[in-house]
Amino acid sequence: MKTVNVAIIGHKFMGKAHSNAWANINKFFDAPLKPVLKVACGRDEKGTREFADTWGWQDVETDWRKVVERKDVDIIDISTPTDLHAEIAVAAAQAGKQIFCEKPVAVSYAQARQMYEAAEKAGVVHYLNHNYRRVPAISYAKKLIEEGKLGRIYHWRGAYLQDWIMDPGFPLTWHLQKKHAGAGPHFDLGSHSVDLARYLVGDIAEVTAMTSRFIEKRPLPGAGAGTFSAGAAGKESGEVTVEDAAFMVARFEKGALGSFETSRFAGGRKNFNTFEIYGSKGSIAFNLERLNELQYLSLEDDGDQQGFRTIMVTNATHPYVGAWWPPGHIIGYEHEFHHAVLDFLKAVDGKGKVEPNLLDGMREMQVLEAALQSAETGRAVKVSDVK
Numbered sequence: 252m253k254t255v256n257v258a259i260i261g262h263k264f265m266g267k268a269h270s271n272a273w274a275n276i277n278k279f280f281d282a283p284l285k286p287v288l289k290v291a292c293g294r295d296e297k298g299t300r301e302f303a304d305t306w307g308w309q310d311v312e313t314d315w316r317k318v319v320e321r322k323d324v325d326i327i328d329i330s331t332p333t334d335l336h337a338e339i340a341v342a343a344a345q346a347g348k349q350i351f352c353e354k355p356v357a358v359s360y361a362q363a364r365q366m367y368e369a370a371e372k373a374g375v376v377h378y379l380n381h382n383y384r385r386v387p388a389i390s391y392a393k394k395l396i397e398e399g400k401l402g403r404i405y406h407w408r409g410a411y412l413q414d415w416i417m418d419p420g421f422p423l424t425w426h427l428q429k430k431h432a433g434a435g436p437h438f439d440l441g442s443h444s445v446d447l448a449r450y451l452v453g454d455i456a457e458v459t460a461m462t463s464r465f466i467e468k469r470p471l472p473g474a475g476a477g478t479f480s481a482g483a484a485g486k487e488s489g490e491v492t493v494e495d496a497a498f499m500v501a502r503f504e505k506g507a508l509g510s511f512e513t514s515r516f517a518g519g520r521k522n523f524n525t526f527e528i529y530g531s532k533g534s535i536a537f538n539l540e541r542l543n544e545l546q547y548l549s550l551e552d553d554g555d556q557q558g559f560r561t562i563m564v565t566n567a568t569h570p571y572v573g574a575w576w577p578p579g580h581i582i583g584y585e586h587e588f589h590h591a592v593l594d595f596l597k598a599v600d601g602k603g604k605v606e607p608n609l610l611d612g613m614r615e616m617q618v619l620e621a622a623l624q625s626a627e628t629g630r631a632v633k634v635s636d637v638k
């Protein structure tokens with residue numbers, strides 16, 4: 252079987268989720284290439300070595316530039332904090348590597364554009380990891396929409412809510428610093444919601460938004476602090492420079508109206524990525540915390556017994572799930588990453604395209620930045636006005 256050499260930069264939350272998919276993809280799917288886990292890169296050698304040993308990465312590096320320059324690496328997997336994505340992606344493209352990049356694509360629209368242009372100039376395959384597109388229930392929702400089951404779409408109602416930083420003692424990790432994250436939940440969670448809205452409903456023309464910060468200062472992070480992990484809090488404190496919640500309303504290019512709520516201060520909501528889509532012929536609703544299920548209502552069927560039905564999206568005929576378990580034997584969060592890796596490998600093998608990619612990243616950053624401008628000025632902002 253043809254192999255392809257992968258290097259991963261960043262080895263914590265996403266590092267683990269991606270490694271699992273690179274390592275196991277060929278066990279479940281008939282992928283055209285077999286990934287070889289060549290190099291893992293992180294800042295501390297000991298932690299990176301432990302990670303590499305656990306997941307089967309052959310080598311360890313502490314300098315990402317050396318990784319990008321290696322002749323024996325074909326794919327660069329970017330799983331670092333967001334501010335590093337652009338520099339790594341541009342260098343990877345210039346070195347002719349295929350790019351598998353975490354979201355949000357970058358800390359600004361300008362960076363996202365640079366990344367897209369560099370990847371296109373180099374002619375490399377580029378993928379942006381909005382893994383939720385490949386939750387089978389969401390891929391299936393796309394199919395229903397394409398079949399016209401919802402008719403003309405009137406509304407998108409999205410909410411992506413978490414609560415992991417509500418404790419004021421939670422440290423000032425990179426997620427809470429504008430220079431590293433670009434923005435707060437609006438970028439982190441909102442990028443996923445905007446990607447799903449663009450995927451299922453279409454492009455967004457205009458937005459209005461409000462943001463709020465509830466906690467101004469937090470202890471500096473100590474050892475072990477990261478995504479969802481407080482680690483050991485430091486003694487000194489620093490300023491939070493991103494919003495804690497953002498609400499955005501949007502007009503889609505085809506006329507639908509949308510609302511997007513993002514917050515990390517929604518007590519009890521752990522990874523509550525939900526959306527509802529209302530159309531002239533039907534509606535759908537999805538909640539990631541019950542990811543095997545899709546709620547569907549047909550306005551044309553069922554007479555006065557009409558109501559939302561729950562479709563268990565676990566049949567072999569549904570997208571991706573046939574490769575896993577028999578119907579009803581449900582799948583979870585980690586499976587989405589396999590689906591992403593599968594489609595990415597197909598594109599790498601066939602020198603084709605995969606979506607979402609850095610072009611989608613650029614477009615969604617334009618929407619997200621337009622919303623930040625709106626929050627600052629109190630006015631609606633046209634997405635195309637963000638340059």
Ligand SMILES: NC(=O)c1ccc[n+]([C@@H]2O[C@H](COP(=O)([O-])OP(=O)(O)OC[C@H]3O[C@@H](n4cnc5c(N)ncnc54)[C@H](O)[C@@H]3O)[C@@H](O)[C@H]2O)c1
Nearest residue numbers: 261262263264265293294330331332333353354355477478
């Ligand atoms: N697709 C998703 O649903 C999803 C979920 C969580 C995070 N993310 C995204 O993935 C990216 C990483 O997030 P995470 O949660 O894994 O963060 P994390 O804090 O858990 O891990 C970040 C990793 O990057 C490494 N790193 C930082 N600076 C580095 C450098 N200069 N050189 C090499 N390695 C460096 C750190 O050592 C660490 O291993 C972010 O862009 C985030 O938005 C995506």
